[in-house]
Amino acid sequence: MKQLLKIFFNGIVKENPVLIMMIGLCPFLACSTTANDAIGMGIAATFVLTCSNVIISLIRKIIPHNIRIPVFIVVIATFTTVVDYLIKAYFPALSESLGVFIPLIVVNCIILARAEAFASKNNVFYSLIDGIGMGAGFFVAIVILGIIREFLGSGTIFGSKEMLQVPAVIMILPPGGFLAAGVVITVVKYIENKIVRRTKVLSNLPSACEGCKLKSQCIQEKIV
Amino acid sequence: MNNTLRMVLVLVLVCIVSALSLSFLYVKTQPRIEENKILKEVKIKQELIPEAxxxxxxxxxxxxxxxxxxxxxxxxxxxIVNSYCQGYAGKIEYLVAVTTYTPISIKSVKILSHKETPGLGANVTKQKFLMQFVGKTGDKLWLKKEKTNGEIDSITGxxxxxxAITNSLREMLKNNKLEEFIEKLENKSVLSKPKGEHTTQTIQQQPQEFYSVE
Structure with a gap:
């Protein structure tokens, strides 16, 4: 159980595919102009990622090492087309806003990366959890960016009524995407660095500090 | 050799399974996708002209x-005029309700499909933009910033x-064939009945059979 939770939260926090590992930036930027599109893209990518992880993990033992990449791509492309058909047939409204981006999932390198790095080496159940966790990480990241860009660029949140007098249109355009993504990633890196530094300091304390009353103060003031 | 054969076999097998499952799904979903398209068109037409x-x-x-x-x-x-134009990222299909007399003016506009950028070009489907066309004749359909007598505000960004939409609508209204068609309609005096027998069914039941081509 602990192992499962670890795999799941690994995808959201420690190895967040977009914000920490910097993969899958293309759909992250392209589909985050409005929060609703971001949610749709997040769900679609999570679905494809989970399904492809499960299937690849199932067939991992019969795939010869040399042709693993083509096989992964075929599996991923199949699930992307499945999503495309299902959305068109059962969620026509969503397909209108997402239609252009669905084929993009094929080239979303998060999915290929997880297939290569995790699903081809672990059992089905772990791969399923990893797919959901990584998908959730992508979902959280893209929705945060979607909300920021939609609010600054069109002055709305989830398509509500306009809240800004003069929205900055550039935030919806590609340059705004890079700007917003840069800021979000900076914030995440800043927090990450703080945490990493703290744990590093704690594990590298000189033995003389043990039992010292001023220990916590030293760490706070970054003396050690 | 043995290894090569194995690689070929596995790849072929994976592709066959994928192709089979996809074709199965295609056959299952395609009728629904088509139906959705027709239902959407009928719904938009009824929004344009209620009771039709x-x-x-x-x-x-x-x-x-x-x-x-x-x-x-x-x-x-x-x-209702059905036409399309080339937008920024692809075809924009639209439906326009026009008057049945000359000079032709626009009663209302609806966008059927488009591939414009979400958040920018995709705003053409918003009422705020489309309402501007209501009641306009061809000579007024210019962007404000491009011609002094233009009356259309473009979408920011x-x-x-x-x-593209404004120009396309203008050209459509000036189209000789459309004018001829409408003049002919006027000359037919009070149009009592359309030619041929049409069955009156409700649209929701059988959308496909609802169309007849003159």
Missing amino acids: EKFVIKSLGDNLSVEQCYDKNAKLLGL ATITSR
Whole structure:
């Protein structure tokens, strides 16, 4: 159980595919102009990622090492087309806003990366959890960016009524995407660095500090 | 050799399974996808001209077709023009309700499909932009910033899309064939009944059979 939770939260926090590992930036930027599109893209990518992880993990033992990449791509492309058909047939409204981006999932390198790095080496159940966790990480990241860009660029949140007098249109355009993504990633890196530094300091304390009353103060003031 | 054979076999097998499952899903979902498309079109047409139940389509050249809309009692309610233009990222298909007399003016506009950028060009489907066209005749359909007597405000950040639609609508209204068609309609005096027998069914039941081509 602990192992499962670890795999799941690994995808959201420690190895967040977009914000920490910097993969899958293309759909992250392209589909985050409005929060609703971001949610749709997040769900679609999570679905494809989970399904492809499960299937690849199932067939991992019969795939010869040399042709693993083509096989992964075929599996991923199949699930992307499945999503495309299902959305068109059962969620026509969503397909209108997402239609252009669905084929993009094929080239979303998060999915290929997880297939290569995790699903081809672990059992089905772990791969399923990893797919959901990584998908959730992508979902959280893209929705945060979607909300920021939609609010600054069109002055709305989830398509509500306009809240800004003069929205900055550039935030919806590609340059705004890079700007917003840069800021979000900076914030995440800043927090990450703080945490990493703290744990590093704690594990590298000189033995003389043990039992010292001023220990916590030293760490706070970054003396050690 | 043995290894090569194995690679070929596995890849072929994976592809066959994938192709089979995809074709199965295609056969299952395709009718629904088509149906969704038709239902959407009918819904938009009914928004344009409420109470319209029968549509008689006539094609006027390659990118223009006119539909006469009749209510239950075969009374002519209005005309819907179906056309498309090249937007920023692809074809923009739209439906326009126009007056049944000359000079032709626009009653209302709806976008059927488009591939514009979400958040920018995709705003063409918003009422705020489309309401501007209501009641306008061809000579007023210019962007404000491009011609002094233009009356259309373009969408911020999506000038190309706005211009494409405005120009396309203007050209459509000035189209000789459309004018001829409408003049002929006027000359036919009070249009009592459309030619041919049309069955009156509700659209929701059988959308496909609802169309007849003149």
